Every structure is written in structure tokens, then in C-alpha cells.
Amino acid sequence: IKMVESIEPKWLPISSSIEFMNQFLQELGYPSYYFALSDVFDPMDPAHWMSYLPQPVVGILMVFPYKKVFTTHAEEGPKEVPPEAEEARKKLFFIHQKIKNACGTIALLHLAYNTLDKVEIQPPLPEQSFLNQFFQKAQFLSPSEKADLLKNDFAMFSALEKLHHKIAHSDPVPMEEQVDTHFTSFVVKDGFIFELDGRREAPMYWGPVNVHLGADFAGIFSKLLQKDPKELKFAIS
Secondary structure, eight states: OOBOOOOSOBOOOOOOOHHHHHHHHHHHTOOTTTOOOOOOSOTTOHHHHHHSSOSOOOEEEEEEEOSHHHHTGGGGSOSOOOHHHHHHHHTSOOOOOOSBTOHHHHHHHHHHHTTGGGOOSSSOSOTTSHHHHHHHHHTTSOHHHHHHHHHHOHHHHHHHHHHHHHHHHHSOOOTTSOOOEEEEEEEEETTEEEEEOTTBSSOEEEEEOSSOHHHHHHHHHHHHHTTOTTOOOOEEO
């Protein structure tokens, strides 16, 4: 799967603080009283996902070092995608990243939109929320068109930029410092695991759910760590 190049404009980078990520989701309009991010302290232990985290686990946010040894990890996924998984992939809400330093925000949008089917209230989004208003405009667009809409629609861009920078200013990362980490999301659709990274052309297929999302992700993450066991700049939630 090819990569999408980052294009201006440029936003402030955001940290991976769970407190601020959950605040961000809530202000986007996500029903955080149903699902919220939690720190995962032992992501390679399948039992940890079941014993120490609120259940069910419906999505995963991963922050990883932005260097080639890790950015090519998705190429190691299954080479063949069964027809059922291809159909599931088409149902995902996926948006390309065309705003520099917006990977955290794009990853949260991917988590939010692709876990709403697990929320037991209808409609799941407040009518005036950013998530609902953007969805109404973007739901039938391609990933690239969604990104262009976000970048070029003044109302959408301004609303999301305001929320993004509110979080960025709450836990600031100096703009002059090189941003050396990247955000990506993992979700389940129709029994298949997908990774959603706005730099890629399409969601990455990781195979069917064998046990549950957390346990299967533990296997994916353990292989990733083997690439550079001394690297510590990971955060999982």
C-alpha cells in the first residue's frame, strides 16, 4: 500500500496524553461515556487486554517512532485479502492526512468514526458536533476527497484546528523540535482487523480476529518491537 505525502498547512504537534486525547474525543462529539482511551501498560500480554482494561476493547491507538524500520511495518501484514475482508474495508471511514502534524487528530477521527457501530444509542452523535457535521459532508467521498474537504472547507478546517490546538497548547510540544513519532489506529470491521494510517492510500488489512482485538494486536506489536528492541518511544491506548 503506497504512502500519502504530507502537504501544508502545518499544525502544532500533539502529545499522546490519555487525559487530553479523551478530552479531544469528547469535544469532537464522541460518546465518551460509552468508550474512552485507557493506557495499556503491557501490550504484548494478551491477558493484560482482558484482565486490566475496561471491556470491550473496540479500538487501539498506537504511537510509534517515525523511522523507516517502523514505518514499513504494515508491509509485513497478509499479502492476500479475502473478498469478505475487502468488502469490510470498503465500509471503513478513512481519510488521508494532508495537514502536517495532524496524525494524532486523524488517528482519533479514524477511531471515533469506526467504533460508532458499537455504541448502543441512536443517533450516536450530537447533531451540532464536529463529528456529525463532517460526516454528513464527507461520508460518500473518497479518502483523498475527505482530506481535501477538511483542508479547504473553512468552517470544517477552523473547527477542527481550534480543537486540535486547544489540546496541543494543553500539553505543548515545541514546533522547532523534530516530530519523531506517528499515530495510527487499529479497529475491527466485520470480524477483520484493519490499521488506519492517514499517510497510506487505504486501510491496512491485518487478518481476521482470532481471539479478540487486544490479543491479536499483541502479536502484531511484538513483531514490531523485534525490529528495534531498544526503542522505547511507543504508547498504546
